[in-house]
Amino acid sequence: MSKPISEFIEKYFLHFNAAAIVDAAKEYENQLAxxxxxxxxxxxxxxxxxxxxxxAEMIRQGKVDIISCTGANLEEDVMNLVAHSHYKRVPNYRDLTPQDEWDLLLKGLNRVTDTCIPEEEAFRRLQRHVFKIWKDAEENDERLFPHEFMYKLLLSGVLEEYYEIDPKNSWMLAAAEANLPIVVPGWEDSTMGNIFASYVVKGELKASTMKSGIEYMTFLADWYTDNSENGIGFFQIGGGIAGDFPICVVPMLYQDLEREETPFWSYFCQISDSTTSYGSYSGAVPNEKITWGKLDIETPKFIIESDATIVAPLIFAYLLEM
Incomplete structure (x- = not known):
């Protein structure tokens, strides 16, 4: 079997962050084995x-068992699925003036670094469909998590006429088809979270229709307990709440719930461009997590200080060749 990616990085990625990529990928593979x-x-x-x-292929091949993501990542994969041709790339984004940025806003283009998300084709196209799903759930006294509503939206088929990329390239669609568990801490600060809140303010929806972050944590506590027999590894892309929320479930289980048999995370890797400084969670070295009861002394730990948009695909490609 040809393994061009793994052979390349094992030959040339020998030191510093490059070597950490290889080490982290190999240990991820060992965890799965x-x-x-x-x-x-x-x-x-x-x-x-x-x-x-x-x-998406990592999900289909069973190399991911649970995801923690921001509300933005949850929705933006679906937005790309249905509005990709309307996105605008701005390669000279570093040169934009405040007036240039204002002009993008007036065109309904919300910029994320070098890429602008089209408000009308992305946000609003989803809004009318997801509102119906929210409203139907409320009328049936059904409460769901944010990702479960998105799964309903994707699996209903109502978006298929809008698909603008090959659906096999949507990780959310792959996750929905696999019914993969997801936790979405802080969902309220996403665009869909803001839209849902606006309906609550207008009295058109009840806040209780959407399950909360506390319920996500209690779900994760049960999931971790039920699935930790052979260990659970933690692969963190970036920092912030998407990583901090789920990693805390371990000290919660054995400190607050006093389940002393709870194992530590069996593997930890973080890809981050944040360096260690001034109390930054995203830049904290893995050993700091030992003091918080998240990682054991023997837990394999890796930190790759680099651009996740470069590193994560390399590691995933390595794993998909195995």
């Missing part, structure tokens, strides 16, 4: 960076 489950957390704008082109 030993029967460990794997959590992947997505921060930043990885969906807008089209991580779905490779992450």
């Amino acid at each position: 030993n029967g460990s489950k794997m959590l992947v957390s997505l921060a930043g704008a990885m969906s807008t960076a089209e991580i779905g082109k490779i992450f």
Whole structure:
């Protein structure tokens, strides 16, 4: 079997962050071989960076068992699915003036670094369909998590007429088809979260129709307990709440719930461009997590200080060749 990616990085990625990529990928592979489950957390704008082109295949091949992501990553993969041709790339984004940025706003183009998401074709196209799903659930006294509503939306087929990319490149669609568990901490600060809140303010929806972050944490506590027999690894892309929320479930289980048999995370890798400084969670070295009861002394730990849009696809490609 040809393994061009793994052979390339094993030959040339020998030191510093490059070597950490190889080491982290190999240990991820070892975790899977030993029967460990794997959590992947997505921060930043990885969906807008089209991580779905490779992450969807990771899901289909069973190399991801649970995802923690921001509300933005949850929705932006679906937006890319239905509005890709309307996105605008701005390669000279560093040169934009405030007036240039204002002009983009007036055109309904919300910029994420070098990529503008089209408000009308992306946000509003989803809004009318997802509102109906929210409203139907409320009328049936049904309460669901944010990702479960998105799964309903995707699996209903109502978006298929809008597909503008190959659906196999949507990680959310792959996750919905696999009914993969997801936790979405802080969903309220996403665009769909804002839209849902606006309906609550207008009295058109009840806040209770959407399950809360506390309910996500209690779900994760049960999931971790039920799936930790052979260990659960933690692969963190970026920092922030997408990583901090799920990793805390371990100290919660054995400190607050006093389940002393709870194992630590069996693997930890973080890809981040944040360096260690001034209390930054995203820049904290893995050993700091030992003091918080998240990682054990023997837990394999890796930190890759680099651009996740470069590193994550490399590691996923390596794993898909195995």
